[in-house]
Amino acid sequence: MPMSKPTQVPSRALRRSIATVSVSGTLAEKLAAIHAAGFDAVEIFENDLLYFEGSPADVRRMAGDLGLDIVLYQPFRDFEGVAPERLARNIERVKRKFDVMHQLGTDRLLVCSNVSPETICDDALAAEQLGALAKAAGEAGVTICYEALAWGRHVRTYGHAWRLVNTVNHANLTLALDSFHTLSLDDTPDGIAAIPGERIGFVQIADAPRMQMDVLEWSRHYRCFPGQGDFDLADFTAQVVKSGYTGPLSLEIFNDGFRGAPPAATAADGHRSLLLLEALTRETLAVEHVEADALYHPSAAPANAQWQFLEFAVDDTARAHVANWLEKLHFRRAGQHRSKDVTLYQHGLAAIVLNAEPDSFAGAFFQRHGLSLCASAFRVDDARLALERAAGFGYLPFSGRVGPNERVVPAVQGPDGSLNYFVNEEPGQPTLFEADFSLTDIDGPVEVGPIIGIDHVSLSLPAGSFDSWVLFLKSVFGLEASPAVLVPDPYGLVRSRALMSRDRGLRVVLNASVDQHTAAAETVRAYHGTGLNHVAFNTGDIFRAVTEFEAAGVPLLRVPANYYDDLDARHALDPAFLDSLRAHNLLYDRDERGGEFLHAYTETLDQRFFLEIVERRGGYDGYGAPNAAVRLAAQARQRALAAQEGSASQD
Amino acid sequence: MPMSKPTQVPSRALRRSIATVSVSGTLAEKLAAIHAAGFDAVEIFENDLLYFEGSPADVRRMAGDLGLDIVLYQPFRDFEGVAPERLARNIERVKRKFDVMHQLGTDRLLVCSNVSPETICDDALAAEQLGALAKAAGEAGVTICYEALAWGRHVRTYGHAWRLVNTVNHANLTLALDSFHTLSLDDTPDGIAAIPGERIGFVQIADAPRMQMDVLEWSRHYRCFPGQGDFDLADFTAQVVKSGYTGPLSLEIFNDGFRGAPPAATAADGHRSLLLLEALTRETLAVEHVEADALYHPSAAPANAQWQFLEFAVDDTARAHVANWLEKLHFRRAGQHRSKDVTLYQHGLAAIVLNAEPDSFAGAFFQRHGLSLCASAFRVDDARLALERAAGFGYLPFSGRVGPNERVVPAVQGPDGSLNYFVNEEPGQPTLFEADFSLTDIDGPVEVGPIIGIDHVSLSLPAGSFDSWVLFLKSVFGLEASPAVLVPDPYGLVRSRALMSRDRGLRVVLNASVDQHTAAAETVRAYHGTGLNHVAFNTGDIFRAVTEFEAAGVPLLRVPANYYDDLDARHALDPAFLDSLRAHNLLYDRDERGGEFLHAYTETLDQRFFLEIVERRGGYDGYGAPNAAVRLAAQARQRALAAQEGSASQD
Known part of the structure; x- marks a missing residue:
């Protein structure tokens, strides 16, 4: 097996792999990007081979020249549980693929559970046919990795797939795991540790945001790298490590964004997402687990940042x-x-x-x-x-x-x-x-102003770099991410996600515009790809702060009167308190435990960014998300006014 | 009621309305666009009012100046089925909204069925509380339009909502219908005709593509104008007309694309989509239905086009x-x-x-x-x-x-x-x-070539104009649309949808790139917003056609050998036939009824468009969708080669 480059991990490390479908480009571009990112292995997705103008042996050479081992060919569909007269045809079909695999120089084939409506619901029949498949694979020197698709006709869980594999009990038939198929169904990965590791032929890893949608569509379009979604992958991977599995950990990510993004950056994020996953898995595993040594071990995340x-x-x-x-x-x-x-x-x-x-x-x-x-x-x-x-x-x-x-x-x-x-x-x-x-020398005591420090920094990002930032903040600083939310700007939607350190010493809010004409999109263009959205300062007395700042001439963003009428209808606030909010253009939010958030925005500075003053009361831990649309509409008005006046809205 | 502009329909016409949430911009921009598109009425979505820096009376003046009648204020949430001690608070809440409505000059309020997990499942209680609401509304001179949300906690269907409204039996409590809430649940609209039209207070219309996802998410992001999605809205609207309803037909479209698109174009499409819906509803209704006279009556769609x-x-x-x-x-x-x-x-x-x-x-x-x-x-x-x-x-x-x-x-x-x-x-x-x-004078008979005529024309469109084209082809030519599909290009996804006339004399395929780096996206840029993707000519003998054209020097797009190996594994074709396909770079597809499609592409002409030769056998009615990704990959290779050679791939 060719080694690609020196790595920082011990030689017992699990091998890091990625499926070609996870990055964009031609097959040659994909392999080059995967190699450059630091992977030492790759899965060849069948369509990438079909579109390639060259033989499977050419692919083998190309990968070999890059030091990439082809560890899997995939997928082979709709094999088991068919009427007996179709079995011969299916064996014939798979033998053609064995030929391709020999030329590719790989000996693992992923076989997915049958999705056809005609599939027969009979475990004995399925096991018998998988046995025939195992026999043919054995003759060809190939190992089948049998995977339960979350939307399989009858076999949907790894537990079910394992019962079939275990029944057949043939060296050339193993179990394939895929975190998405398990976690998307809310199936527990707890049973994985009990499966003998050597009977697990392959492990695929994918994260995804929690979504209420058809699991097939969810899988095909919204998978993402570990750490970018909402699944607990460290727990899943810990179960895999406990089983004694020592094969590759391989990313298989169907993601519409990745399909349109430059392959090198995507592959680089993929590699670091695997490192981060390994580090988190290590933390999850009990220290006595010797297998944890095979996992990446970074320096600790900064404490008290x-x-x-x-x-x-x-x-x-x-x-x-x-x-x-x-x-x-x-x-x-x-x-x-x-x-x-x-x-x-x-x-x-x-x-x-x-x-x-x-x-x-x-x-x-x-x-x-x-x-x-x-x-x-x-x-x-x-x-x-x-x-x-x-x-x-x-x-x-x-x-x-x-x-x-x-x-x-x-x-x-x-x-x-x-x-x-x-x-x-x-x-x-x-x-x-x-x-x-x-x-500067200070004569006498420094006057204490209302600002305590920086509460959070909010960035406006190009849509394509949003998930790269999530990975950056998680891996470098060990931040935790809240789920993403969509906020309406008058000219389109903005995707927003907050990340914070455990002690809340660091809070960062990421925004990316879904559409071309929002303020967030304009900020990104104004900065040519990098952009501060705003800095929020916290205060212990927001009424004092805004009073002082307004007196000093800070232009605060005006909040429409209708907002306060609605606030009153929703929260039934004390009339005097509501009047104070209205008088100072303060926005208000309350959480379920009674924590309160009072905040005000300045007008936009240099048509780019703005400042926010926030006061958190009673352990409020959010960012006033219900008010974001009000703020965006007010800013749109300000921009429109500035455009009408034909002058920048500078002081 | 102010009239906006002369219309082509009789005075008994249903009024055409749209909710402000359906188009982008500030409230002033929205109203201007809605007026310009030809609507005579509008629903004010509450958030648009909250973000507006001016009083509700200002909104009334603004709409009045444009001749727009405010026919509804919406939504009011989570009213019915609450613990008795909350009722007083809810009545208090709604009275604040009645005040706003008086200032707005509208007398209809949309109240959605309660979604709160705490809602009590007790129709008698819900009816009692809706009765209290009706009484308060009566005192304020307001009409409640009660709507069953598809994701309501207990009330999800119009049938259930109607039972409650009918039980209360109060003039100020009416039923609101929304086509999305009914059709997204696969609920039948057949019961609508039996409801007395004067008890239906408001009708909202929205289409949507069929999607397997959470109905709330589907509703909030993927609604579209009638004719742009997959619902049978003519049937729905026919039931509404049969009930004797004579109030407005109002578009309420939550669509992520519309949120980022220019409001004037969106509103114009909305208005024509209502006209088209009325025309189709007219066709659906039996001719003796006198109510059909209230619907738009265009000239007939061209026959034999x-x-x-x-x-x-x-x-x-x-x-x-x-x-x-x-x-x-x-x-x-x-x-x-x-x-x-x-x-x-x-x-x-x-x-x-x-x-x-x-x-x-x-x-x-x-x-x-x-x-x-x-x-x-x-x-x-x-x-x-x-x-x-x-x-x-x-x-x-x-x-x-x-x-x-x-x-x-x-x-x-x-x-x-x-x-x-x-x-x-x-x-x-x-x-x-x-x-x-x-x-040109021809001496003797014209030589008969292999091309019969134009099979279809395929257009590459900016993503934002895709649905405008669907509406254009449906309304002007009466074409029917197949569901949209997603096709992978090596550098991103392409959305594709075919439209055709009933006799198949006209076939048009629309493509829009989801990502920035696909061939389709490049075509759109090359054309500055308008773009032919390709013209397909049909032939009765594709082997003759490609043989002649290749001999004449037409460069055909090369298809990778791996494609044919897979074709063989999938379809078990006759070896000689497979060899012929391979020899001529022909792509192949077969439908479920045995119809076959053989097609070949030329290389790209002037880096913009290309030509296709197709032969349809046995009633094949598609466009070889399974082969589109192979073609896109081959074209990407051709572009990469052309870029490497530093020269355009012209002859």
Whole structure:
């Protein structure tokens, strides 16, 4: 077996495979992308072979040249449970495929449970015919991997498939598992551990968002990489490992988005999703499980992570513009970088860095994207470990130019090319800000403003990179994701998903526009592919905050009066409280446990992003999703007004 | 009640309405688009009011200025079947909405059946509480329209809702119908006719493609205008008319695509979809039904329609290029236009016109789209009637410059701006070709080639115009649509749907790319929004046809050998027949009744469109859908090769 490249895992590692159907392109493009992503094995999906203008032996050579082992050919359909007179024909059909497999150089064939309405419901007959199949496979030197499709006519669960395989009891007939088929039916994977691992011939892994739809359609269009959907795949994979299975873990993802996306990026995400799955499986398995050693073992996710600062790429004009907004929000100019044209603003724990240094990463980012969020810095307990973990998942480490006495801060590039710094402060040492900045001397105590710190950052993403970001935030920071929601903008739908750390020190909201004319879509275009949607600051007293900010001239987004009438009809609020909300353009939400969320938005800054002030009461843990459509409509109005006035809605 | 504009229907016409949620934009934009499309009434969807920065009275004025009557406010949720102590609160809630309605100037409120898990399953309780609601409504001068949601907790069918309404028996409580809620559950609409029409307060109409998914999700994202989906709405509406209902027919369409599309075009399609529904309902109703007079009555759809010619916009270079291809396909140069730079090519009944006249519609089309299909001409029995019908559905009539003695040919513009001519030939009169062209004299008999005529034309469309085309072909030509299918291209998915006339004289296939990198998407970009995908010619002997065309130098698209191996495994074809298919790069399909389809494709012409040769055997009525992915993969290979060679794949 050819080895592709050195890996970071022990030699006992499970092999990492992916089905060719999971990425786009011609077969040659698919294999090249799969190899480059770090996989060492591949399943050949039959249609990819049918469309290929060359022989199966050519495919074998092509894969071999890339160090990719062809570990499975698939699928073969509608074999078992047929009328006896059809069996001979089916054996004839499968023998043609054995010939193809010999040329491909693979010895595993996936056979799916029969979906035909004519299938006979008779386990004895099915077992007898699978026995005939096993015999033919044995003669051809091939192993059958028999899989229960969730929509099979009679055989739908791995338990049922295993009973048949176990009844036949032939070395050339094994069980194939696919996480989607098990978890989509809410079937428990708990029985997998009891199946002898050597009788499991192949394991396919797919995640999916929870959807209430026909399982076949769901499977064909909405599968995604582990970690991008809602299934508990670590539990599933732990059962597989406990069985003693040592064959490949293989991604088989039918996803409409992947079909239209560049294959290299898709394959790279696929590989890191497998690494993340292995890491989570390892955590799930009891420590004494020696098989866990075969799983990827990354450095631990950063503990106690929180925002250290947000860095904007600016030029002189943009800096003046943003600084003006920050000052109205009572941020103070806290320092000037010792060697670069970089300014630090602070209010409470919230820190904003404006980087106008032309000959720098920020300068290049400004050239490409204009005023934009070019870097995020995260305070972590161990920056070196955080970098090691991120790099292990295949994210690109970055080192920028540093001046004398300045701190070297490790960073990786995120899916949009922006930087993510990991910062740790050592007791007794100068802080990063002290090391790099000439800090403004304060005479007397610093006035305490209403902002506590950064509550969350919301990003507007191209639709194609949404799930890449989910994987990035989960793998690098160990964040957890809430289910995705759809929010109506007046000009289309926006898909939105929140990710947060267990201690809620980090919260990120991802938005991607489904349609072309929403504000989120315009933001993505304005930034040329990368885009901050907004930064939310939290406060302990939102009424004080908005009163002070309005007095300082911050234009708050106006909320229609009709919203408050409806709020009253829904929540029956105290009239005085409702009046206060209305007077300050505050939005309101309440959760089932009585937690409350009060929030206000600024108008849009530079036609790109905006700011939010939030107050969480009583453990409220959401983001005011019921109000998102109200906000989007108000922003659409603001944009329309700005367009009418023929001028940007800047201050 | 203000009248908006003169209509073509008698004064007894049902009023045509649409819910504001059906189109995109701010409330002002929505109302303007709805008015411009020809509606005279509108439902205000509550969220549109909540997002509106102005009072309900402002909305009333805005609608009134446009001559739009607000016929319904909606929805009010979760009223009936609650614990008695909640009733007072619900009455309080609804009274707030009555206040809003008075300001809006509307007296109908849609109340949906309760979806809350806490709803009490007790019809007597529900009726009692609906009685209280009716009483409050009566006091406020409001009529409640009670609707069974398909996903209601206990009340899911109109039959159940009607039992409750009938039990309460109060003038201010009526039944609301919605075609989606009835047809999505496969509930029969047959019981509607028996309900007294004056007890039906409101009727909402929505179509949808058949989908196996959760009915709530299906309803919220995939509704479409009547005629664009798979429901039998003419039957539903006929039952409504038979009941004696005389209120509005109102479109309520939740559609993700419409949310992102320009409101004017969406509203225009909505209005014509209602006209088409009325016309089809009229056909469904027995002629003696006097109520049918209230329905739109268009001129009859053209009978015996077939392709007369396809007209391409060309310049000299493009003409030489296309002519070269046509000649290889044994088309003959049959004539030259008497006054314009226009050439006619014919082979069998297939006629192609190449229009290089700069100062013409074709010239303008060429300027905008390059080499492209700028017009299609249809032979019909009565061209004047056909034009009248098309114009009645709101399609723009077109008259071009004509020379002396040339025929005036009526035309309308299709959704992409291309022309659709209606041609009829009178016995004893010169044909259109004779009138307009100087026809080439033929010495002796014309050689009979293998092409019989045009089998079908396939168009590549921007995704947003797909359903507009379905409506265009159904309303103007009376075509019937098959269900849509998804076809995988190596770089994404393509949605495809065939429409055809009852006698199969006209067949059109519509394709829209779901993703950005497919061949279909590239075609749409190449044409700047309008695009022929291919023209299929039929033949009675495809082996003769491809042999002759290959000998003449037509490059046929190569089909991979693996395709034939799989074909053999699937169909067990006669070895000699299989060899012939393989030798000629022919694709093959067989239907369940033994009908067969043999077809071949040319390589792509000018990187835009291509040609297909098809032979239908034994009544085969499809388009070889199982082979579409093979063809798309082969074309992707051809494009990749052409890109590698750095040159277009022209001859």
